[in-house]
Amino acid sequence: NAGVTQTPKFQVLKTGQSMTLQCAQDMNHEYMSWYRQDPGMGLRLIHYSVGAGITDQGEVPNGYNVSRSTTEDFPLRLLSAAPSQTSVYFCASSYLALTGGRNNSPLHFGNGTRLTVT
Amino acid sequence: DAKTTQPTSMDCAEGRAANLPCNHSTISGNEYVYWYRQIHSQGPQYIIHGLKNNETNEMASLIITEDRKSSTLILPHATLRDTAVYYCIVGRRYGNKLVFGAGTILRVKS
Numbered sequence: 001n002a003g004v005t006q007t008p009k010f011q012v013l014k015t016g017q018s019m020t021l022q023c024a025q026d027m028n029h030e031y032m033s034w035y036r037q038d039p040g041m042g043l044r045l046i047h048y049s050v051g052a053g054i055t056d057q058g059e060v061p062n063g064y065n066v067s068r069s070t071t072e073d074f075p076l077r078l079l080s081a082a083p084s085q086t087s088v089y090f091c092a093s094s095y096l097a098l099t100g101g102r103n104n105s106p107l108h109f110g111n112g113t114r115l116t117v118t
Numbered sequence: 119d120a121k122t123t124q125p126t127s128m129d130c131a132e133g134r135a136a137n138l139p140c141n142h143s144t145i146s147g148n149e150y151v152y153w154y155r156q157i158h159s160q161g162p163q164y165i166i167h168g169l170k171n172n173e174t175n176e177m178a179s180l181i182i183t184e185d186r187k188s189s190t191l192i193l194p195h196a197t198l199r200d201t202a203v204y205y206c207i208v209g210r211r212y213g214n215k216l217v218f219g220a221g222t223i224l225r226v227k228s
Contacts, residue, residue, distance in 0.1 A: 004161070035218070058215070106152075
């Protein structure tokens, strides 16, 4: 059971370059989200999705785009990278509703992508 | 969503109980208390959650005060592997769109 898989693990970009951080989950979770974590700080929500074709903004959406064409995948796109986007990015997923006898739906996190923008 | 207040850091001796406090005085009636931890820059890991009753699972116990304005996460027999940042979060049912604060750094020492 792979859980939440993020690729790449590490990435270095130059200012102005674009790239896509990949996130895939194999648990059939409806909900997926992206967080960023800066040194000594908690996680801040960038974007989230409650199902295929539906996305919404979190606390810090500027500079990032997302799409959700399938249940399994939720890529995060940086259109023009800036040094302020140097961070560790985490993808998380969960069920949206308490069905099938579940009494909770915790967030499952990937192991992160460490991005440096020079 | 209600905000939480946690101590910046705590130490605990290996084998002893670790009691991590959290204040959430503005919690509303339909909000749950969630605890996650993050070990050495890995992705956060779910520990436990509760609404108003005390909860226990294989990892920890959660004690919520009667007025629900504070809670305590208890790791009954802390080990070195429990050294991590512990996040107390208040959120709606299903616990999806959670807001993570700075958390408490727990250092378990031998």
